[in-house]
Amino acid sequence: MQKSKKMLPLVAAMLMAVSGFVKAQDVQERKPVVMGQVNLTFYVASAAVVREVLERLGHNLTVVEGNHREIYAKLGNQEVDMLVASWLPHAHGPLQAPIADQLVEAATLYEDARLYWSVPAHVPVSAVRTIDDLKKPDVHARMEKDIVGVGPGSGLMVGSTAIMQQYGLEAAGYTLRVAPPQDWAKKLADASGSGKWIVMPLWQPQYLNAVYPVRVLEDPRGIFGTDRAVVVVRKETWNALPEHTRKVLSRVHLGIPAVTELERQIVVDGKEPQRVAREWMETNAQTVSAWFED
Structure with a gap:
């Protein structure tokens, strides 16, 4: 009985080592994810947080920028796997409509986008x-x-x-x-x-x-509508992501005030986007921790 007790730490260590090897192997075999973002700084601010989340989950990311038409074309041509973020249903609806059946709405980063x-x-x-x-x-x-x-x-x-x-x-x-x-x-x-x-x-x-x-200014004709900012992912990419990644990504939510402040720090304070994202995530550790729960 005493000998069995002494063996428990060794068995646990072996299991952790095997688990670590599997996870490391899993990360190594994952296909890199290509993230598309429109080349305006408020998109950069949101994308920096999403990028930090995915990298913490062990994904390798490549970021591709362009104007609205360019990024949606790349999304349709499978040159990018995901877009952070699409304003739906109004602002970007017409750009996304031709490829909407190829996409999954993975997360809503903020509502009341106007x-x-x-x-x-x-x-x-x-x-x-x-x-x-x-x-x-x-x-x-x-x-x-x-x-x-x-x-x-x-x-x-x-x-x-x-x-x-x-x-x-x-x-x-x-x-x-x-x-x-x-x-x-x-x-x-x-x-x-x-x-x-x-x-x-x-x-x-x-x-x-x-x-x-x-x-x-008031807009009596109602030309502009109210949208939500959505992370859209190509279906084949979404289905290839680990279940835990899909769960975590679906929980990411920032809100209008947070994105405004993130962008202000990038543009006005001159901070590097990933640094701003990490600092925000540290300051809001309880919120971020809930995203990563199993």
Whole structure:
């Protein structure tokens, strides 16, 4: 009996060693996962957390960036295995529709994802409350006519184009164009500092909401809808993932305030995205721990 008791630690150690070998072998044999992300920093912020989760689960990841059209094309062509994240059903619905039957909705990172047109908070609400108000003579005389957005083919630009047409803003002399993110952000920074009146196509989560006071314009025609940000994975990739990975990934949820703050640290504080993700996960250890439970 005494001899059996002495053998227990040895047997346990052997079992742990075998288990460790199996897990290591399993990790080694796993196919690398190619993660797609749109090249705007709020997507980078969300993707950094998802990447950290998958790497902690032993997956090797390659990250591929591009604009909206490029990433959805790569997803359809099997050049990327997953996308972090698709705004559904409105903003990215048309881009995802042709390949929707090839995808699994793996996780919802945040709800209440919204696109909208806004103005700096110094623009009086009594003058400009709705998008229609941009055509009022006194507003038209003062408002800058050059409206700048970001992301070729993005839901923001597709919806903004519809706004221009349906509200008759082109006929009123307004123009809409795509600019690099830094030029788009600088336009709001300059207006906030100078008191200039501009229209700012914007969304949430977006770090600019935390840096500059802005006010959302009412959209009586309801051009933009409310979405949820979904991690979508190709079905064959999803089915090949270990069950525990699928469970953990399905639990990942961040929320609008968290993504806004993550992006603010990346853009304003100049922190490396994976560092920001790790620090957020450490600060929110109880939440993250629940994701990984068996």
